[in-house]
Amino acid sequence: MQTTENKGLLIFFYCCIAVFSIICLVPFILAVSGSLSTESRIAAEGYSFWPRGFTFETYEFLFGSKAQQILRAYSMSVIVTMLGTVSAVLVTTAYAYVISVKSFRLKNFFAFFAYFTMLFSGGTLPWYLLSTKYYHLGDTLIGLFIPYVLSVFLMFLMANYFRSIPHEIVESAQIDGAGHLRIFFSIMIPLGRVGLVTISLFYALQFWNDFYLPLMLVSDQNLYTIQYLMYNMMANIQFLASGNAAQVGGAIIAPPLETAKMAMTCLTVLPIAILYPFLQRFFVKGIIVGSVKG
Amino acid sequence: MMQEATPETQGRLSPGIRTARAKSFRKSLRKDSTLYLLALPGIIILILFAYLPMSGLILVFKNYNFNDGIFGSPWAGFSNFEFFFSSMEDSLRATRNTVMLNALYMLTGTFFSVAIAIILNELRSKWFIKITQSVMFFPYFISWIIIGAILFSLLDYDKGIMNQLLQTLGFSQVDWYSSPWLFVIILVLANIWKSAGYGAIIYYAVLQGIDTSYYEAAKIDGASRWQIITKITVPMLIPSIILMTLLGIGGMLKGDLSMIMGVTFLNPLLLPTTDIIDVYVYRTAIRSGEFGFASAITLYQSVFGFILVLVANKLAGWYDKDSKLF
Secondary structure, eight states: OHHHHHHHHHHHHHHHHHHHHHHHHHHHHHHHHHHTSOHHHHHHHOOOSSOSSOOOHHHHHHHHTSHHHHHHHHHHHHHHHHHHHHHHHHHHHHHHHHHHOTTOTTHHHHHHHHHHHHHOOOOHHHHHHIIIIISOOTTOSGGGTGGGSOOHHHHHHHHHHHHHSOHHHHHHHHHTTOOHHHHIIIIIHHHTHHHHHHHHHHHHHHHHHOOHHHHHHOOOGGGOOHHHHHHHHHHHHHHHHSGGGHHHHTTOOSSOHHHHHHHHHHHHHHHHHHHHHHHHHHHHHHHHHHHHOO | OGGGOOHHHHHHSOHHHHHHHHHHHHHHHHHHHHHHHHHHHHHHHHIIIIIHHHHGGGGGGBOOOTTTHHHHSOBOTTHHHHHHHHTHHHHHHHHHHHHHHHHHHHHHHHHHHHHHHHHHHHOOOHHHHHHHHHHHHGGGGSOHHHHHHHHHHHHOTTTOHHHHHHHHTTOOOOOGGGOHHHHHHHHHHHHHHHHHHHHHHHHHHHHHTSOHHHHHHHHHTTOOHHHHIIIIIHHHHHHHHHHHHHHHHTTTTOOOHHHHHHHHTTOGGGHHHHOOHHHHHIIIIIITOOHHHHHHHHHHHHHHHHHHHHHHHHHHHHHOGGGOOO
């Protein structure tokens, strides 16, 4: 009796997890299927989980007429992600190292200096005005990543990694006459590489997915990232579909708008989907270390 | 420098130690200068994008114009607050939406994350856990724009899967994108879909750290699986749940602009429930240029948010001294 009850519950648990996992994947199947359907059948019959009239037309269309725009946005995203991640990791690890040096008197001050910004902020508006009017970050490449190069949360995560490195190693290096720069580059960075990989991945993901910065700072089409291009496509189609512009929208059916959105979705997710199986365990490790204590 | 030793140290220390001390002090100064240098880029970033924007809150008392900038614009006294109170209804709506959505995300998100973690903890098949955990974690990596695009294919009036499904089941179609209150549910579900797997990892990690002897003892006493969950696992998780919740309270007034933008595309029909404070500031200030007014909202958000952080911190301190944030 006892065991059948337990077994039943266990089967129920397996089902719950299986169902939720499937739900997590289904939307992507929908996107892939949409991107491989023909526009006319989507328009007539709607989206489905199985491609309606299997075709690569949409991708051919995107790589034909829109290739330049998409490639530009794609390379923009790649550049922003690379520049952003490299500079963010440098700035973050350097700061994290400073507050992890046990003998440094001002380490607590610097830690609080960073921490305070998590508690209190000026909000969107002063940030926007300063960035555009005083720092002139509007329509610049640097504006697409520089505001994000120090995530205080990831900085503290990194400092935790550095603190976990045995102090004796640092001490013996100091006795051998190594300065902080040398200790930082040839001891802390190699030994803290699990942490380094974790924060690099979080940063890379943030830069790849970000569309807040382009939304705030960019109007030049040459600087559109793939996410922002996607947003513009979605927002415009949405406006065409919603009432006020319907008289224009109804007539235009020439480009495969619906399937193009799905194809763009697939293209945007593709790099993440390809890298995910290899990188996923680092994220898990990173979260676990980060959540153990502040 | 070498002569700097104070009278009392002079008496006690031999000259050799004194010079050594002075040397080590100078050495540490020199070493510290490297530390300042290393921290410098971070300090500059924090000043530029966090501290100076805080000072930008004086905008509230200014009559902002683009030419004179934040600091050059003429003073306006409290007139921006009059604005703020004159459109109290919108401000309150934005506040209510922000708090309501965040509270719903927190409640449902915590519930699902904890449930998933508990269930995973019960399962024995290693490969099943690994695969499903990876799959459930995946949506966390997807931007809100992409989620918005996929959601559109689910919810579009004519072509969306949901309405097709409703029709085949014999119900009438629903216009999801013009139903503000239905959309609250959709946002909550989207949030669960995106982040429950991520949240579960944190709780799962806590459960992995529990001493297995508790479970063994319970099994020997003949406890059923359900009893073990409710009597051991859940109580073990409660401290983490409370801590995470308290941490969340401080962020109650922070909205996720990119979520709302990505999922609703600022559809005006949905604003009654999706107009969170950040969206409101974006609409009034950055799109329409009503800076003075928007700055009053921003100040209100910052101050109220800061009070919430202090309250949460106090509560965390009462609950457990180690949980205190500062």
